[in-house]
Amino acid sequence: MRTAFTDLVGVRHPLVQTGMGWVAGPRLVSATANAGALGILASATMTVPELRAAVREVASRTEAPFGVNLRADAGDAAERVRVIIEEGVRVASFALAPSRELIARLKEAGVVVMPSIGARRHAEKVAAWGADAVLVQGGEGGGHTGEVATSVLLPQVVDAVDIPVIAAGGFRDGRGLIAALAFGASGVAMGTRFLLTSDSTVPDAVKERYLAASVKDIVVTTKVDGLPHRMLRTDLVNSLEQSGRSAGLLRAVRHAVAFREQSGMSWSQLLRDALAMKRGKDLTWGQVLLAANTPMLLRAAMVEGRPDLGVMASGQIAGLIEDLPSCAELVDRIMTEAYGTLAGLPGAGAPGRPPVGAPGGG
Template sequence: MTRPFGPQPAPDSGPRLGPAPAPGPMDTALTRLAGCRYPVVQTGMGWVAGPRLVAAACEAGALGILASATLGREETAAAIRAVKRRTDAPFGVNLRADAADARERAEMLVAEGVRVASFALAPQQDLIDLLKDGGVAVVPTVGAPRHAEKVASWGADAVMVQGSEGGGHTGPVSTTVLLPRVLDAVDIPVVAAGGFRDGRGLAAALAFGASGIGMGTRFLLTSDSTVPDAVKRAYLEAEDTVVTRAVDGLPHRVLSTPAIEALERAGGLRRLLLALRNARAFRTEAGAGWAPLLREGWAMRRSTGAGLGRTLMAANTPMMLKAAMVEGRTDAGVMSAGQTVGAITDLPSCRDLVHRTVREARETVAGLPG
């Protein structure tokens, strides 16, 4: 099926003399914690959530999260300052809790006055304490109630719950099942992620009791995203996603591509050789020597229980993502995607997307019976 390509107006839009005024703020525990206008989070996607997208999301009233896992420490500092040059709005930075220099990066966030630190893997309590003492809110992503309880007991300010519908690394439980269980388990703000793309989803999440929603694929597919046009076109033409373990040994929701199909067919030795090649490339990309890379690999092995082979395979993810998201190689890269990708048909600006989402949420609530 061929879909329209390029920035598209909202489906219900007609001729306008100028942009529609921004909707009024929505007050939730998330907006109060993060200082954003609306309870919408642009998630920290590697090679995608750079300064331009983050600043555009923040200027629109959402909470933008800068991805730093694929950046060296100095590159991360430069990216933070680039966001601050583009916007005065508060924003967040996604950190790897298992990185060898996680503490130094956390200290950088404190020094730079970053509002939120998000994590894919749960940070240890000393890292949470360092950030909180420096005025940075800590928001780990969790995939089970027990994980939410653990980080809440360590002092996390909020959690993001990602269900199986989400793109990238994912778990087996859907958002609609996982979200209420986590809400029942903790008394800190909960942000829902996995399967969200519009105001109806925001209204549903708020009705569950969440403090907001996180969207990744939907922000990737905006005119403010720096992802190459060929990749955006592949996303807009996609109908479905697949979950594969062939990339790095963990369940990963992606678009089906020749690269994914080849990895699925490949034997263990071929995958390991690819991992070693990508580990060397990632070492060069991040400006780190082999020693820090190996330390990070062992840290991941300790924190996740991964075997050595899977630890080495972890380098596949950032480099294969780069092949698609930076180099535009749709045939050779990994394109993480949430299940909602099949319902996305346009490329609005972040401003139009966020404002449309808020208006739709209010209209949805207003239209409920009674």
């Protein structure tokens, strides 16, 4: 299924596996790439040397294009960009809008730049700065999210920019892909659906918690790091919701110390990143400190298999997912269903009308 996105990136299918911290590692990314979709490696929870090693591991497992996701406000963003360029990574995606300078540097090296955004104005800004594509996530998506549903946000962005738009938030199957294409998107991105595959390294017990969840079990809380964060409701999340501000800040201090040890960052590096985060997101110092909770609470669940001690970021779509296919099986299923959905649209096969997607067709 050829779209402006598949032409831009060089993948067979207009599907993207998002860069989920502690989840989107070499095994998942390479499996996604080999299935014909775009896998994106999550680098925010890696050191720079770990990132280079992970990129090389993915490259050893697949010849297909893949991407790396990084934080534009990280103090070592320039070093990470250098790794992406030197290792020949096809796509650089960003959780926040990268600077004009970073975009220009990547584009000069032939890297496709694809920031993630949650508002029309942000899409217009990065498009004006030279971004090649944009991933737009509606409020149904997991992790940090906004209040506007994908079905409302997506057409706004499609109408506002003239670069390929990838839709995220609420997608799991071929019907969703066709719906996104009808809105004008060039593909869909999925996090939770790829997390729940046999190629994901998330512990089986944690995957079972996702599979058991209903749509109503997936909530948005600001108690983890001060920002709206969509995740599975658990006893820990309920406890966080009821905790006071002082308890939350004390927990954040402990997690900041743990994250510094885990990442190998110095205190000065951590402070520089905090300052950049405060400026980039217009946060209070309390919110900046709370941000230290996120990587460590996610790690407890996604790596250590302890949902009682960690949190599980999740899109609302988890309430509709019931199995753990391989990435190859998932991608094949989605594309088969997409073609079936397209063929089944009213009038798609009516006599005297060109097929959907053909010149003059619907």
